[in-house]
Amino acid sequence: MTANENINTLLLKLTESFDSSTLIKLTLSNKRNKTGEVNNVFIKPVMIKGQAMLSFVYRYATKDMTKNFGIEQAKEQIEDQLKESFFNADLFTSKADYALLSNKKGNSKLLKKAATSTELPLYRHDNIKKRLINPENNVYLRELGIVTAEWKVRSDMQDKFKQINHYVELVDDVLKTAKLPENYLIADMGSGKGYLTFALFDHLKNTTPLPFRMIGVELRPALVNSCNEIAVASGFETLSFVPGSIKEATIPEINVLIALHACDTATDEAIYRGISAKAEVIMVAPCCHKQIRKQINPENALGEITRHGIFEERQAETLTDTLRALIMEAFGYKTNVIEFIATEHTPKNVMITAVKKADTTIADPLVLKRIEALKTMFGIKYHHLEKLLGI
Numbered sequence: 001m002t003a004n005e006n007i008n009t010l011l012l013k014l015t016e017s018f019d020s021s022t023l024i025k026l027t028l029s030n031k032r033n034k035t036g037e038v039n040n041v042f043i044k045p046v047m048i049k050g051q052a053m054l055s056f057v058y059r060y061a062t063k064d065m066t067k068n069f070g071i072e073q074a075k076e077q078i079e080d081q082l083k084e085s086f087f088n089a090d091l092f093t094s095k096a097d098y099a100l101l102s103n104k105k106g107n108s109k110l111l112k113k114a115a116t117s118t119e120l121p122l123y124r125h126d127n128i129k130k131r132l133i134n135p136e137n138n139v140y141l142r143e144l145g146i147v148t149a150e151w152k153v154r155s156d157m158q159d160k161f162k163q164i165n166h167y168v169e170l171v172d173d174v175l176k177t178a179k180l181p182e183n184y185l186i187a188d189m190g191s192g193k194g195y196l197t198f199a200l201f202d203h204l205k206n207t208t209p210l211p212f213r214m215i216g217v218e219l220r221p222a223l224v225n226s227c228n229e230i231a232v233a234s235g236f237e238t239l240s241f242v243p244g245s246i247k248e249a250t251i252p253e254i255n256v257l258i259a260l261h262a263c264d265t266a267t268d269e270a271i272y273r274g275i276s277a278k279a280e281v282i283m284v285a286p287c288c289h290k291q292i293r294k295q296i297n298p299e300n301a302l303g304e305i306t307r308h309g310i311f312e313e314r315q316a317e318t319l320t321d322t323l324r325a326l327i328m329e330a331f332g333y334k335t336n337v338i339e340f341i342a343t344e345h346t347p348k349n350v351m352i353t354a355v356k357k358a359d360t361t362i363a364d365p366l367v368l369k370r371i372e373a374l375k376t377m378f379g380i381k382y383h384h385l386e387k388l389l390g391i
């Protein structure tokens with residue numbers, strides 16, 4: 001085995017033990033360069049905000065420095081350290097120990113030994129905050145590549161799985177505040193590969209007594225077909241996907257409308273359908289705010305802000321979504337803007353939630369006045385959602 005192959009095998013053993021919660025610790029030692037400042041690195045699994053990570057303690061002559069990494073970044077760090085700073089590594093797991101020994105001449109060997117300790121570390125994946133979605137025996141998670149054939153969340157899908165769970169929690173919280181009829185319909189507009197659609201369906205099916213149906217609307221027929229196949233394979237009888245546009249797809253009366261990252265004006269089309277159907281709940285996580293950006297042209301001090309491209313983009317986002325929220329308010333919705341996903345996962349992190357409070361089809365003139373005032377301030381002629389609603 002070459003030195004690189006041994007490092008790769010060691011990293012594989014590290015990942016396996018991390019994924020199966022049998023990792024105890026990993027130590028890097030025997031400096032390649034005797035003048036190097038870090039004498040050793042001690043790595044152990046930790047839980048940070050409910051997420052399994054690896055904590056690195058860099059031991060200097062007079063101090064220790066700690067840094068935490070997710071498994072993928074941790075592996076990159078370890079690989080770099082073994083190639084540049086240390087000859088040896090000792091991996092301790094509750095199943096076996098591994099010792100990587102290398103030297104200046106480029107010789108390297110990886111020894112497997114009986115486990116020194118079989119005592120499991122305090123950290124365990126099962127200690128992770130109880131997730132709403134159970135990875136076990138959930139066919140759609142396997143078909144979508146989130147879990148392995150053994151129902152373990154793939155190491156490169158940990159973030160996605162966390163995001164899905166967070167999303168389900170958010171939607172669930174909002175649905176609890178709404179009055180929904182029996183057999184209510186949730187429309188997921190621009191459902192894409194269906195990650196979030198399946199997860200929400202799965203959660204509601206397992207936790208709510210009220211019968212419901214769910215339809216995903218998606219422009220791309222290939223995605224519609226694969227999602228329908230997965231829905232059948234999962235035994236999700238009241239979940240289906242239809243091809244078509246958000247604005248025009250023929251679907252029954254909508255009670256809950258969801259649109260996540262439907263680009264630019266597709267989000268307006270989704271809100272328009274929700275308002276037109278008098279949906280009890282509308283939840284959108286917008287992305288790409290081009291329509292308003294093209295129009296922003298304030299003839300006042302605000303021009304100082306929008307003359308900078310980045311600020312103009314941020315203003316366009318804030319304005320587009322503020323106007324969306326106001327328009328929903330004009331039609332009797334109580335709105336709320338929340339952070340959907342932590343910004344380290346995606347910059348598209350805002351979600352507007354709207355719950356119907358007044359049974360009206362006519363826009364409130366007082367709210368329309370507030371909308372006009374805001375538009376005038378920024379030199380905006382029209383918002384696409386206004387055009388769709390004819391206001």
Ligand SMILES: C[S@@+](CC[C@H](N)C(=O)[O-])C[C@H]1O[C@@H](n2cnc3c(N)ncnc32)[C@H](O)[C@@H]1O
Pocket residue numbers: 189190191192193194195196217218219220244245246247259260261262263266269
């Ligand atoms: C960024 S993806 C998001 C997918 C999914 N909602 C999610 O959050 O994982 C947006 C999806 O919306 C679809 N889409 C965009 N505009 C649409 C429209 N006007 N009608 C239907 N689907 C649309 C795209 O094909 C794409 O699959």
